[in-house]
Amino acid sequence: MIVEVKNVLKRYDELTALDHFSIDVAEGEIYGLLGPNGSGKTTAIHCMLSLLKYEKGEILLFGEPIGPTKYDLKRRIGVVPQEVSLMYELTVQENIDFFCGLYVTDKTRRQKLVENAMEFVAIQEFRKFYPNKLSGGLKRRLNIACGIAHQPELIFFDEPTVAVDPQSRNNILEGIRRLNEEGATIIYTSHYMEEVEQLCNRISIMDKGRVLITGSKEELKESVGLKDKLIVSQIDIAQDALTEIQDMVEVSSVFYEGEELTVNIDKNRAIGEVINYLDHQGMYYGKLSIKQPTLNDVFLEITGKELRQRV
Numbered sequence: 001m002i003v004e005v006k007n008v009l010k011r012y013d014e015l016t017a018l019d020h021f022s023i024d025v026a027e028g029e030i031y032g033l034l035g036p037n038g039s040g041k042t043t044a045i046h047c048m049l050s051l052l053k054y055e056k057g058e059i060l061l062f063g064e065p066i067g068p069t070k071y072d073l074k075r076r077i078g079v080v081p082q083e084v085s086l087m088y089e090l091t092v093q094e095n096i097d098f099f100c101g102l103y104v105t106d107k108t109r110r111q112k113l114v115e116n117a118m119e120f121v122a123i124q125e126f127r128k129f130y131p132n133k134l135s136g137g138l139k140r141r142l143n144i145a146c147g148i149a150h151q152p153e154l155i156f157f158d159e160p161t162v163a164v165d166p167q168s169r170n171n172i173l174e175g176i177r178r179l180n181e182e183g184a185t186i187i188y189t190s191h192y193m194e195e196v197e198q199l200c201n202r203i204s205i206m207d208k209g210r211v212l213i214t215g216s217k218e219e220l221k222e223s224v225g226l227k228d229k230l231i232v233s234q235i236d237i238a239q240d241a242l243t244e245i246q247d248m249v250e251v252s253s254v255f256y257e258g259e260e261l262t263v264n265i266d267k268n269r270a271i272g273e274v275i276n277y278l279d280h281q282g283m284y285y286g287k288l289s290i291k292q293p294t295l296n297d298v299f300l301e302i303t304g305k306e307l308r309q310r311v
Contacts, residue, residue: 001060002027002154002185008047008057010040010209017043018054019209025187030180032200033189034295040209041189042082045156048187049079061154075103078152078184082159084143086131092142093118093127100149117149121175137168144172148179155179157188161195173199193295205299212302217295224301226293227252230271232261232278234286241281248273261285 003025010018018040025031033041046052048059050066059066061073087095096114104110118124121141131139140160148155157176161169176199180186190196196203197217204214213220237256245263246254250270255262263274271290278285 001025002029002062003031003048003187004058004060004063005044005048006058008044008054008059010043010047010052010054017209018047021047021057021206021209021211023204023211023214025185027185028180028183029202030176030186030188030200032196032203033187033206034191034193034196034203034299035189035206036191039191039206041191041206042158043209044206045079045158045187045189049074049077049156075150076153078147078150078155080144080147080155080157080160082162082189084139086139086142086146088131091128091130092123092134095131095142096145096149099146103150113149113151117145120148120178121145122171135168137164137171140164140168140172141175144175148184152184154185154187157186159190161190161192169195193299197295203295205295205302207299207303213298220295220298221293224298226297226301228265228268228271228293229291230261230263230265230274231289231291232263232285232287233289234259235261235278235283237261237283241277241283245274245277248277 001024003023005021005023008018008021021040021044033044035041043052047054048061048066050068062076064070064073066073087098090098093114096117097110100110100113104113118127121144123138123141123145126134126138131142134142144160161172164172173195176186176188188196188199202214202216203220204211205220206212213223215223236259242254242256245251248270250265250267251263251274252266253264265271275288
């Protein structure tokens, strides 16, 4: 395992920020930490980077205990923090060179790495700009370039798309995929479930400093018994018809409210059976749609809270 975190306990006075927090991340994974604001994601990263002390537990990176003076380990790690962290008196190129220089002392090699990083985030044409002249999305891309220029093996992305426009968000997500394809192991935190679903091989859902559940997105949905839903809008349906649909072998439940019929499906072939039944009965309806369960549905099922809600 590239990352092993075992039963980490971190307190701030009476507040327990991490409550026996445990994860493991394999080489080559994009591993998602998903949870609402305040759930402990950033605290967990800071502990893994040895930026915060913790009361109990163990953290190993590349099989070794991490510590403030483990510089050989830290050279293998990149960090893209939640808050944009730049030198505003330096240009774009000078910023990347500065952060890369913390790990790479050879100027010739560093020059090539800086060029590669600017090209990677498509910011070359702004190389002489100062950060205060950049848009929010460009600052985020510069932030990423500063964190990955030294070509780390393990990269932490802490909510890198907060407050950016959709185009910049797509560019950032695509860049993360390419980094992974080129061999980097990624730990990605977010409270945007759509991003985590798109990117991550495995996901841990956090709340109140604890890992509630871990697995692939398919495993998470299956573990709480969530199924696809057939939604039929603008339909007037009698109770006896609802009962007949409910009695179909591969239908788990039926809800009808406000001229909208929702059928929870155990197996996808039941979708055709329900539609054929409605057509055979001569029922008129509006739009048909299939809704697949999301990670937000998983979180709601486990905690009773919306994922985007601050807790």
